[in-house]
Amino acid sequence: MILSSxxxxxxxxxWLPWVLIAPQGFIILAFFFWPAGQALVQSFQQSDAxxxxxxxxxxxxxxxxxxxETYLESFKTTALFSVLVAGLGISLSLVLAFFADRVxxxxxxxxxxxxxxxxxxxxxxxxxxxxxxxxxxGLVAYVLEKFGVEWNILLNSTHAMTLxxxxxxxxxxxxxxxxxxxGFQSIPKSLVEAASIDGASVWQRFWTVQLPLLTPTxxxxxVVNTVYAFFxxxxxxxxxxxxxxxxxxxxxxxxxxxxxxxxxxxxxxxAQSVVLMAIVISLTVLQFRYVERKVNY
Amino acid sequence: xxxxxxxxxxAVAAFASFGAQAQTEIQWWHSMSGALGxxxxxxxxxxxxxxxxxxxxxxxxxxxxxSMTAAVAAFRAGNAPHILQVFEVGTATMMASKGVxxxxxxxxRDAGYKxxxxxxxxxxxxxxxxxNGQMMSFPFNSSTTVMWFNVDALKAAGVSTDKLxxxxxxxxxxxxxxxxxxxxxxxxxxxxxxxxLESFSTWHNTELATKGNGMKGMDAxxxxxxxxxxxxxxxxxxxxxxxxxxxKGRAGAAGATFESGECAMYTNSSAAYAGIxxxxxxxxxxxxxxxxxxxxxxxxxxxxxxxSLWAMAGKKAEENKGVAAFFNYLSDPVVQSVNHKxxxxxxxxxxxxxxxxxxxxxxxxxxxxxxxxxxIRKTTEKSRGIRLGNxxxxxxxxxxxxxxxxxxxxxxxxxxxxxxKRGNELLEKFEKANKS
Numbered sequence: 001m002i003l004s005s006x007x008x009x010x011x012x013x014x015w016l017p018w019v020l021i022a023p024q025g026f027i028i029l030a031f032f033f034w035p036a037g038q039a040l041v042q043s044f045q046q047s048d049a050x051x052x053x054x055x056x057x058x059x060x061x062x063x064x065x066x067x068x069e070t071y072l073e074s075f076k077t078t079a080l081f082s083v084l085v086a087g088l089g090i091s092l093s094l095v096l097a098f099f100a101d102r103v104x105x106x107x108x109x110x111x112x113x114x115x116x117x118x119x120x121x122x123x124x125x126x127x128x129x130x131x132x133x134x135x136x137x138g139l140v141a142y143v144l145e146k147f148g149v150e151w152n153i154l155l156n157s158t159h160a161m162t163l164x165x166x167x168x169x170x171x172x173x174x175x176x177x178x179x180x181x182x183g184f185q186s187i188p189k190s191l192v193e194a195a196s197i198d199g200a201s202v203w204q205r206f207w208t209v210q211l212p213l214l215t216p217t218x219x220x221x222x223v224v225n226t227v228y229a230f231f232x233x234x235x236x237x238x239x240x241x242x243x244x245x246x247x248x249x250x251x252x253x254x255x256x257x258x259x260x261x262x263x264x265x266x267x268x269x270x271a272q273s274v275v276l277m278a279i280v281i282s283l284t285v286l287q288f289r290y291v292e293r294k295v296n297y
Numbered sequence: 298x299x300x301x302x303x304x305x306x307x308a309v310a311a312f313a314s315f316g317a318q319a320q321t322e323i324q325w326w327h328s329m330s331g332a333l334g335x336x337x338x339x340x341x342x343x344x345x346x347x348x349x350x351x352x353x354x355x356x357x358x359x360x361x362x363x364s365m366t367a368a369v370a371a372f373r374a375g376n377a378p379h380i381l382q383v384f385e386v387g388t389a390t391m392m393a394s395k396g397v398x399x400x401x402x403x404x405x406r407d408a409g410y411k412x413x414x415x416x417x418x419x420x421x422x423x424x425x426x427x428x429n430g431q432m433m434s435f436p437f438n439s440s441t442t443v444m445w446f447n448v449d450a451l452k453a454a455g456v457s458t459d460k461l462x463x464x465x466x467x468x469x470x471x472x473x474x475x476x477x478x479x480x481x482x483x484x485x486x487x488x489x490x491x492x493x494l495e496s497f498s499t500w501h502n503t504e505l506a507t508k509g510n511g512m513k514g515m516d517a518x519x520x521x522x523x524x525x526x527x528x529x530x531x532x533x534x535x536x537x538x539x540x541x542x543x544x545k546g547r548a549g550a551a552g553a554t555f556e557s558g559e560c561a562m563y564t565n566s567s568a569a570y571a572g573i574x575x576x577x578x579x580x581x582x583x584x585x586x587x588x589x590x591x592x593x594x595x596x597x598x599x600x601x602x603x604x605s606l607w608a609m610a611g612k613k614a615e616e617n618k619g620v621a622a623f624f625n626y627l628s629d630p631v632v633q634s635v636n637h638k639x640x641x642x643x644x645x646x647x648x649x650x651x652x653x654x655x656x657x658x659x660x661x662x663x664x665x666x667x668x669x670x671x672x673i674r675k676t677t678e679k680s681r682g683i684r685l686g687n688x689x690x691x692x693x694x695x696x697x698x699x700x701x702x703x704x705x706x707x708x709x710x711x712x713x714x715x716x717x718k719r720g721n722e723l724l725e726k727f728e729k730a731n732k733s
Contacts (some may be wrong), residue, residue: 046730049365050372050394053731064726068719070697091476134555136545154546155704216393242547243693262362263689264390267730 014087017162036277040271049264061271070247071272079175082229084165089172090218096173098182098206107184109179118174122232126239133159157248160241164249167240168233176221183217185208211253215295223287230280253274308358321351323619324378326358326368327436332571335641344626347663351619361387361604362689368609372377372397377609379620382437386688388425389511391607392433393686393731398606399617401425401624402432408621416628417647418671424682425605428513435624436606440494440568441573441599441668442488444468444587448580450561461584465532466561468587472541480558482543484536487551488602490695492519492564492586495600497529499680500586502594502607506724511684515728519720520693522713525592530709534702544703547696566602568669570641583664585671598674600683603642638684641665678690686727691720 011017047054063070100110117125132140135152145150153160187210195205203265211218234257237243243250244257253276260269334357341353358364361384371377383391388711391398405412414422414432423433434577446459454475462468472483498505500629504520508602511517536542543560545551552569554560564586574582588595606627608620622673626632633649636642644650650669653659659666670717676682685691707715 007357043648046726048394048731049369050397051369052397053419055730057729060729064722070719136557136559152542155700202448211704220548244547244697245704246697250697257500259690261366263687263693264366264423265687267688 003224016252021098033092036067038088039270039277042266043274044267045270046267049266051249051266053250054113057267061267064268065275070250074247074252074255076251077248078230078253080231081165081251082226082247084161084170085168085229085233086222086225088165089169089176089228090221093173093176093221094180095219097177097184098210099106100177101184102182103262114177115174117170117179120171122171122235125167126236128239129163129170132258133163153245155245158247160249161231164233164237167236168229172225172228176225179217179221180214186257187213209210219287219292219295222280223284224292226283226287230276252279303637321615323351323380323623325353325355325382325623326378326385327357327378327382328357328361328364328366329354329382330360332355333438333640336636340627340636343632344623347626348622351622353619353623366479368412370382372609377611379609379612379616380623381607382609383434384605385424385602385683386692387401388434388605389515389682389684389686389688389727392427392684393515396610398433399610400427400431401434401435401608401643404608404617405621405624408618408625410621410625415467416648416675417644418645418647418650420676421601421643422680423676424684426603432500434607435627436601436645437604437627438568438640439601439603439605439607439645440566440642441601441671442492442564442586443567443599443668443671444562444564444584445555446568446582446584447555447558447561447577447580450475450480450558450579454480455563455643458582461582461587462562464588464590465529465587466590469536469541471538472536473564476539476541480561482545482554483540484542484562485545485551485554485560486542486563487545487565487569488502489547489551490692491600491602493529493533493699494526494695495683496586496693498590499524499598499600499683500596501525501592502597502677502679503592504679505683508683509681510632510680511680511686514733515686515724517685518724519685519717522710522717525589526713527710529589530699530702530713535695535704538702538717542703543699567643567687568603568641570665583667585667594677596671597672597680598676599668599682601643601672637647641668643669647673648710684722685720686731687723690714690723694719 011050021231028076038044044056046057046059051167051200100107103110104165106251120128132138133151133153135141135154141151141240151159153163191209191213195209200208234254237249237251237254238257241249251293252272256269256272256276259265308489311642317629325341337355341355344353349664356378358367364381365383365387368381402412403416414426414430417432417436421436424439424612425436426432439625446458446461448673451458451461451471454471455478456471456474462471468484495505498510503523503525504510506517506519506521508514508517526722533542537544545554545560549565551560551563552565552572555563555565558577558579562579567718569581570583585596586599604661605622607619608624612620623679628646633644633646634652634656637644637649644653650673653664694716698707698712702712704711
């Protein structure tokens, strides 16, 4: 990620740059701006499921959300969930990449095994972990019970949250791992060797040499993992807890999915996705404003 | 390669398909999988074999909410199926959507078929009948709530199996005996909103929501926080704290725990029969839904679940005739009796019930008539059915709040008050969105 001004390419043609970015621009328009615009429009409408009577309802959909205490409650749930998923996902994969980087023999095997979960669909990941942790049939639940832990994801919120966080982190670790491993490998060997000659221990080398050089990767992953936790985890929640017990694992995006696709309340669902969009946009802006200052490119 | 032969085959195939086009195809989207999927296929085969004008093409479109979502998308794109199977909680949504469906009664009358609303079982057809008396959809597969017992487990715990527990106090006693004998899960329930709130209400002739549970208008509001409801949920909450009732999850999740023998008694659909009879390695029995004997008017009748068939609007006259012919075929008492015996779903007409009874089926299969007897009663204003908008969401609210009671985090009264408050906001919203 070394970008400096002397490497800039200058196009003399006026239209060529536009032509070159047109395909990408078209994709963004068709798959991002158009649906986002649709959601914005629908959030001000109320309609029946089949769309035969559509009426403008002003801010009704938003007011209804604000009056729903459980909706406000799910902001806290979402915050907890996202911090856990992004935090654990990034730190665990950093550790894994650190060790994989030191492996000399059979590195391809380690790498392939660690990358594998990325190929698993969220719903499948959810079901896999549910099988392990389900109170009646799960292997892990069975072992926990032997150790005197009354494992019950159906009624114990902490247990349920633990399960969805584990499944979500597991799903994302592969992706983070890939980036960290590439990051480690792109650090010039001479820097690390120089530090060893100066007498730095493994830990000191990691903390003072490698980690600072990985900040661009870490920052990028922070943004990506936050977006992942906010948007892409509804499949896992739906397959494992369905937001329960109560609403203790019902994160914002799960309700968007449920209200829109299961309950067919399009107006309400659209209003929620607009709120969610606003949150994630402002989070990303904040991250670029404040966290990026600590990044050395 | 023999080109002549190939050409001839192509010509024959083209001719055959041309010939087949004289038949009007009727698309039927459904949500029946496994053994029930085979059943649907057999129905289509039987109908297609009995006449030559129409061809029913059943298409499996995923579970109930998936097929409804698919149909909504298809309708918006202008290619909805002719017949759509919709689960009972989607009924209010279907009725409120104007110009989306043709009432089942109208489509049959228009095609010249005799339609006698009185021949249908009231608690079944009433669920799908509009306030003006018109039957809107065809009741295809209806089941109701019953209690299932693991007879072996009850016997081992010293509970009399000659007279199975019929009331909630008796259930609590039996559960206590099971627990004392070391049983880990004496009682559980599937579909808690349906069994413990909806059916519980009609069974005790008590309103779940005003306006006859919404059957008389969209301005209905939930009233399921009455003293009777609070008493029942409190009772179950106490049983949960004592380990007599073990919660096993939302929707039908509890089914597997009964079939495996983990739980000894549970309330669920009468249609659970297919799975239980196939998987249970113990002697089982079915009983009526438990009630409180001191409540006046109880037991009344339980409420149905399952699904009905909707004729989608905007189709050609010839295709509508085909849909009517199919509905007429399904109304045939003999066909109905066969379906009832095969699946455990309720018979839709009184005649079908009588035919089944005369065939000695209920005597040979004790318990199969329990659900029928719970239903073939004269219904009251409070027990005729349940029709509430945004009901998929309300059912989820019921799950969320009841879980708080089972976990001991909320009192029964607080949880039910909360269901009423949150649910009524959704009902108001539905009323607004569907105002003409």
